[in-house]
Amino acid sequence: MNGGMPDAESRIERAEIDRSLRGPVLFFFSSGVAWLLVGSLLGLLAAWKMVFPGLLDSADWLTFGRVRPAHLNIVIYGWASAVGMGVGIWLMARLCRVALRHRALLVASGVVWNVGVAAGTVGILCGQSRSIEWLEFPGWATPILFLGYALVGAWGVIMFRYRRPGHVYVSQWYLLAAFLWFPWLYATANILLIWRPVAGSVVGAVNWWYGHNILGLWFTPIGLASAYYMIPKVLGRPVHSYYLAIIGFWALALFYSWNGMHHLIGGPFPAWMVSASVVASVMMFVPVIAVAINHHLTMRGHFHYLKWSPTLRFTVFGAMTYTAVSFQGSLMALPAVNNLTHFTDYTVGHAHLGLYGFFTMTMFGAMYYIVPRLVGWEWPSARMIRWHFWLAASGIALMFATLTLGGFVQGLELNDPQSAFMSSVAVAAPFRFVRGLAGFLLMAAHLVFAVLFVRMLLRRGERREEATLLARVEDSATARTEPRPPEGGGITAV
Amino acid sequence: MSRLPTLFFGILAVFATSWLGLVVYPYVQLGHLQPERSATTGALTPAPLTSSAVAGERVFAANGCVYCHSQQVRAAWLSTDIEKGWGPRQTVARDYLNERPSFLGTMRTGPDLSNIAVRQPNVRWHFEHLYEPGVVSPGSIMPSFRFLFVERPVGATPSPDAVAVRGPHKPRAGYEIVPTQDARDLVAYLLSLDRTQPLPEADGTNGTKRTDGPNAAKEAKP
Numbered sequence: 268m269n270g271g272m273p274d275a276e277s278r279i280e281r282a283e284i285d286r287s288l289r290g291p292v293l294f295f296f297s298s299g300v301a302w303l304l305v306g307s308l309l310g311l312l313a314a315w316k317m318v319f320p321g322l323l324d325s326a327d328w329l330t331f332g333r334v335r336p337a338h339l340n341i342v343i344y345g346w347a348s349a350v351g352m353g354v355g356i357w358l359m360a361r362l363c364r365v366a367l368r369h370r371a372l373l374v375a376s377g378v379v380w381n382v383g384v385a386a387g388t389v390g391i392l393c394g395q396s397r398s399i400e401w402l403e404f405p406g407w408a409t410p411i412l413f414l415g416y417a418l419v420g421a422w423g424v425i426m427f428r429y430r431r432p433g434h435v436y437v438s439q440w441y442l443l444a445a446f447l448w449f450p451w452l453y454a455t456a457n458i459l460l461i462w463r464p465v466a467g468s469v470v471g472a473v474n475w476w477y478g479h480n481i482l483g484l485w486f487t488p489i490g491l492a493s494a495y496y497m498i499p500k501v502l503g504r505p506v507h508s509y510y511l512a513i514i515g516f517w518a519l520a521l522f523y524s525w526n527g528m529h530h531l532i533g534g535p536f537p538a539w540m541v542s543a544s545v546v547a548s549v550m551m552f553v554p555v556i557a558v559a560i561n562h563h564l565t566m567r568g569h570f571h572y573l574k575w576s577p578t579l580r581f582t583v584f585g586a587m588t589y590t591a592v593s594f595q596g597s598l599m600a601l602p603a604v605n606n607l608t609h610f611t612d613y614t615v616g617h618a619h620l621g622l623y624g625f626f627t628m629t630m631f632g633a634m635y636y637i638v639p640r641l642v643g644w645e646w647p648s649a650r651m652i653r654w655h656f657w658l659a660a661s662g663i664a665l666m667f668a669t670l671t672l673g674g675f676v677q678g679l680e681l682n683d684p685q686s687a688f689m690s691s692v693a694v695a696a697p698f699r700f701v702r703g704l705a706g707f708l709l710m711a712a713h714l715v716f717a718v719l720f721v722r723m724l725l726r727r728g729e730r731r732e733e734a735t736l737l738a739r740v741e742d743s744a745t746a747r748t749e750p751r752p753p754e755g756g757g758i759t760a761v
Numbered sequence: 762m763s764r765l766p767t768l769f770f771g772i773l774a775v776f777a778t779s780w781l782g783l784v785v786y787p788y789v790q791l792g793h794l795q796p797e798r799s800a801t802t803g804a805l806t807p808a809p810l811t812s813s814a815v816a817g818e819r820v821f822a823a824n825g826c827v828y829c830h831s832q833q834v835r836a837a838w839l840s841t842d843i844e845k846g847w848g849p850r851q852t853v854a855r856d857y858l859n860e861r862p863s864f865l866g867t868m869r870t871g872p873d874l875s876n877i878a879v880r881q882p883n884v885r886w887h888f889e890h891l892y893e894p895g896v897v898s899p900g901s902i903m904p905s906f907r908f909l910f911v912e913r914p915v916g917a918t919p920s921p922d923a924v925a926v927r928g929p930h931k932p933r934a935g936y937e938i939v940p941t942q943d944a945r946d947l948v949a950y951l952l953s954l955d956r957t958q959p960l961p962e963a964d965g966t967n968g969t970k971r972t973d974g975p976n977a978a979k980e981a982k983p
Contacts, residue, residue: 317870320895320902327908332825398822399862428765435768444772451776455784460862468854469791470862476783484776520772524779533835533842534865535854540787606840610831610869681869684844688872689900696902 280364281640287366288357289641291373293724295353296634298381300720302345307713309338311706317699328392336403337391343401343481344412345384347626349377351489352419354633355442358496359423362439363430373422380415383408399460399470401478406461413453420446437512438492444520445488452480468535475527482621483523490585490629491515491558497582497636498565502572507564515557522550529600532609548600555593562586575736577652581632584660588624592617610681612695612702613674616667623709624663631659631716638723639734646735647728651719653737655712662708669705673698791854797960806958810859810950817950818860820943824906830874831866832954846880847873848956850963856956871903878955887948888924888940896928905930909944912936 313335316322323329360367367373387404390396395405404412423446427439456477459465465473499506506512525547528540566583573580595617598604608614635652639645646652673695680691722728796805810818821827834848843849852875857863866873881887886897892910894903907930915923915937923937932938940948 316904317902320904324904325907327824330824330906330908331904332828333823335828336825394823396823396825397862398825398827398864400827400867440768440772443768447769447772448776451773451780455780459784459788464861465788465792466859466861467791467794467857468863468865469788470857470860471865472787473784474862476779480779517771517775520775521778524776525783527779527783530867531833531865533839534833535852535856536787537790537854540783543782602839610867612870614867681845682841684841689898692870692900692902 281361284360284364284366285640287368287370288360291367291370291377292353292357292637293641294374294377295349295356296638296720297724298377299346299350299353300717302341302349302381302384303713304717306338306341306346307706307710309334309341311703311710313338314699314703314706318696318703327394332398333392333394333396336396336398336400337388339401340391340403341384341388342622344387344404345381347486347622347630349380349384350630350634351445351486351626352377352380352416354493354630354637355423355445355489356419356426357637358438358492358633359426359442362436362496363426364433365426365429365431367422367426372418376415376418378415380412380419383411383415386411397461399474401481402456402460402474406457409453409457409461413450413457416450416453420450436496437506437509437516438496440516441488441492441495444516445485445492448480448484448488452477452484471531471534472528472536472540475530477527479527479530480524483519483526486622486626487519487523487589490589490626491519493629493633494562494582494586494589497578497632498562498586501576501579501582501636502565502569504565504569507561511557511561515554515561518550518554518557522547522554526551526596526600529605532600532602532605545600545602548597551593551597555590555597559586559590575738575740577646577649577656577735577737578632578636580656580737581628581635583632584656585625585627585629585632588620588628592620592625595620607678607682608674609678611674611677612670612698613678616670616674619663619670620667624667628659628663631655634720638720642723642726644723644726645728645731645733646719647722648719649735649737651715652735655715655719656737658708658712658715662705662712665708666702666705669698669701673702794855794858796858797855806960807856807859807956808953810953813946813949814953815950816942817946817948817953820909820947821864821950822862826874827864827866829868829870829903830864830872831869832863832873832875833865834873834875834956842873848876850957850959852956853960853963855960855962871901874951874954875956876954878952879957882952884948884952885922885925887951888922888944889927891940891944891947892924892938893926893928893930906944909947910938910940912938 312323312329313331316324316331316334320331327333356367356373383404387408390405390408391403396403397405402409423442427443430439456473459473460470460477464470495506495512526544528536528544529548532541532545534541562583573583599608599614599617608617635646676698677691677695680686680694681688796807798805832852834850834852835842836851837843843851856875857865888910890897891906893905893907894901895905910924912932913936915935919937920939923939926932926938
């Protein structure tokens with residue numbers, strides 16, 4: 268990626284770019300981690316309220332119908348979008364090989380974004396939620412978010428415009444697209460749903476066009492951009508196929524953007540709209556398989572790196588989950604399957620697999636790579652990284668499994684004309700209890716990560732010359748023939 | 762793919778197809794819909810909402826009822842919704858004309874509310890149910906909405922809409938539990954949810970007021 272530049276010179280250039288990014292990117296990461304803790308706590312509360320409806324039920328601001336959207340919006344806008352913007356800006360600057368200018372302005376836009384998230388959350392808890400899924404923030408809070416985003420998006424596009432000449436890498440396509448799609452999505456949804464609301468069922472169409480595209484055209488491209496960067500970077504080898512990457516990118520843009528209506532199969536809409544979305548959902552196999560093959564063949568023969576590289580372990584977990592969750596999503600759009608899973612906890616499991624198993628895990632992986640370069644310090648504890656990984660991985664696996672099984676039996680009861688409604692509540696109850704337990708695992712994972720992150724910012728622990736790895740690179744045949752994984756601040760290759 | 766204009770316009774053009782297809786065109790296609798006027802009675806379907814019901818729609822939104830309750834009856838060829846008693850016919854775009862926003866919902870953690878006014882037309886039942894759902898409807902995991910009610914001293918005669926509390930949250934001696942305006946509005950909204958009137962584009966229209974199926978029976982007041 269560095270052309271034929273001498274190594275010392277490119278290392279100095281990278282260090283300069285990293286220095287220019289330190290303030291803004293660390294700000295987005297820090298605020299994101301703080302919101303992750305708040306969002307997890309609210310999610311945990313909502314999960315246990317479904318098991319014990321009497322839990323904290325006397326105050327209006329703690330009722331389930333407010334805590335749940337507060338959880339969702341905090342993790343979407345406070346955590347995932349913020350950390351996504353941080354990773355996106357860092358990747359863009361590194362790949363365009365331009366240092367960030369006017370970084371104070373970017374920090375300011377991060378502050379504005381966070382004010383928007385905080386204001387919107389208070390709005391929801393105080394009873395001003397719009398109850399339009401993924402867009403619950405009241406109408407007076409969303410312009411703050413838009414303003415906060417505008418500068419970040421503009422910076423991304425401007426950096427691309429002033430990039431150093433040379434090859435444009437696949438991650439840059441995804442990032443440029445995400446930076447352009449998000450404002451279009453967010454503005455359309457806000458105008459038609461909140462500021463000048465449309466009447467009737469069109470709300471549902473716009474709602475799910477937004478709701479699905481924010482996943483598919485905002486979080487997914489950022490996650491894939493990160494995976495496309497981190498996997499080759501840590502391995503020190505090129506991406507397997509440029510052409511597969513092109514197919515994956517354009518097919519994602521074309522098919523994902525049409526997926527939204529599969530959330531409303533059977534709903535009050537003209538049949539062609541739902542049919543178009545079902546077809547597009549099935550066509551998602553094309554970009555997903557292209558990306559999966561590309562990542563797999565890049566990794567082939569190097570899976571032992573997962574033993575020691577934290578970045579790679581989280582990123583590959585995310586990339587594999589992306590394949591799995593996308594296959595699942597395509598199948599869920601088939602009317603025969605949707606008939607069983609629609610309206611049940613199965614969908615909740617799917618949503619968490621996508622946003623957590625894929626996106627959040629990929630972002631953790633990116634942060635393990637980026638933060639040492641910004642702070643100039645290595646992660647203080649390999650043991651805590653291992654705890655973080657295993658708590659998060661087992662938490663999301665358990666949550667997904669229990670919601671999927673619970674949703675399945677719930678769907679059978681809901682569809683059975685002879686069964687009373689209340690039996691669908693009864694059969695789902697044990698699965699919801701286990702989901703609450705899985706929430707504790709995820710909460711613990713986030714606490715471990717938050718402590719680690721703060722210790723990192725404070726440069727705690729011993730000074731290390733080399734990257735913090737999860738296991739000693741064994742003196743085996745493979746380790747001798749492979750270069751050491753270029754992880755952390757000490758070593759930068761490629 | 763290293764030229765900015767190619768990428769830039771490609772990215773925007775591809776996305777524009779879905780924006781035109783799933784946002785703009787439906788907006789145009791569904792935007793001109795008008796209520797159906799009965800030739801004999803002149804009544805409109807859907808019926809206009811009262812101001813209390815409009816206020817109740819905001820209470821419904823503020824407290825996130827939509828996260829557990831859908832408001833859509835799917836067609837008989839696709840689902841068992843009609844057999845199950847959620848409504849006598851499929852709901853169609855015109856059913857939602859008066860709502861801003863419409864709450865189609867994506868979860869049935871609780872029962873579908875498309876026709877709750879028909880299944881459960883009793884105002885007092887709704888107040889009691891909102892106050893103590895688990896007592897009124899055994900097995901329910903709906904949270905209590907006690908915060909939509911106030912406890913106040915009983916006047917010369919008890920209020921006609923005082924809640925007959927059966928569970929643990931009884932009023933103190935000499936006090937009674939009465940709904941706030943928010944609770945009254947919310948119930949007015951719930952009692953406006955009746956999508957049983959025939960519409961020509963909905964299949965299976967028969968205009969029957971009562972729906973059968975296990976849920977109709979289960980939710981009826983004992």
